[in-house]
Amino acid sequence: MSRILEVKNMTMDFGGLRAVNRVNIGMQQGEIIALIGPNGAGKTTFFNCVTGVYTPTGGDVMICPPQGELQSIKGAKPSRISAKGLARTFQNIRLFPNMTVLENVMIGRHNRLKTGIVGAIFRPPGTKAEEEQVLHDSYEILKKLNLGQYANDLARNLPYGAQRRLEIARALATEPFLLLLDEPAAGMNPQETKTLESLILKIRDTEKVSIFLIEHDMSLVMSLSERIYVMDYGKMIATGTPEEVRNDPAVIKAYLGEDVSA
Ligand SMILES: Nc1ncnc2c1ncn2[C@@H]1O[C@H](COP(=O)(O)OP(=O)(O)OP(=O)(O)O)[C@@H](O)[C@H]1O
DSSP states (O other): OOEEEEEEEEEEEETTEEEEEEEEEEEETTOEEEEEOSTTSSHHHHHHHHTTSSOOSEEEEEEOOTTSOOEEOTTOOHHHHHHTTEEEOOSSOOOOTTSBHHHHHHHHHGGGOSOOHHHHHHOOHHHHHHHHHHHHHHHHHHHHTTOGGGTTSBGGGSOHHHHHHHHHHHHHTTOOSEEEEESTTTTOOHHHHHHHHHHHHHHHHHHOOEEEEEOSOHHHHHHHOSEEEEEETTEEEEEEOHHHHHTOHHHHHHHHSSOTTO
16 A cells, blocks of 8 residues: 655644644555544644645645655645645535536536636637536546436535535545545434445545545444544544544543543
């Protein structure tokens, strides 16, 4: 297995608040890992620093795409990072509600197009073929996420769990090697969470995409993750297998707010 992500001593300060404090996280190709921690621990800020929403105030973010070379992406724009093969979803659903389900995925696919704005206006011969390919690929992605029957519905009319799956479909349309999911099960009912769980496994196994998730649903985290990182107040307080993390006194203390190991 090869290393695809290496975050070294990442620090993020907001004025006097250190939201992420010298965090180190590494990831191998094909892994499913999770970042957990109480509210305000710094998890989303960490994702924002990896995906270019913020430039970390300290440390570095290195990636090594499966067919690429080791490189730093610290300070790169989100669109550039996405083009390099890192895709993400957000804690709050960010779909285009008045566009169809298929159009939402086509937008995700857009950054794989060779034709730029000039092509879109003057429509040289290759443009039409490329557009048809985008349409075809987007529909295939929808089918993989069990969303084919909704293709022509407006995104806002989808059931909640399907909207969350659509966010994942749009992220997958960019052909990532690493997918970062920020609380994908938030607001889902148990049945939707179960569907999500098998979907995440399917994406990893059939699409060969590595998965990094932030999640509060502990049963989902424990059953999916090969390794878990635990943050509290910006610091990494534990790392290990689900079994190791579950029994770690520092983790129990962070969640319960008291020292149960005493
Ligand atoms: N843009 C910002 N400006 C100032 N402070 C921020 C900013 N973004 C996050 N913070 C602060 O950084 C800390 C970490 O927040 P973050 O959202 O990363 O936590 P989290 O672990 O994702 O929490 P949750 O599980 O509730 O989503 C919090 O104290 C938060 O208020």
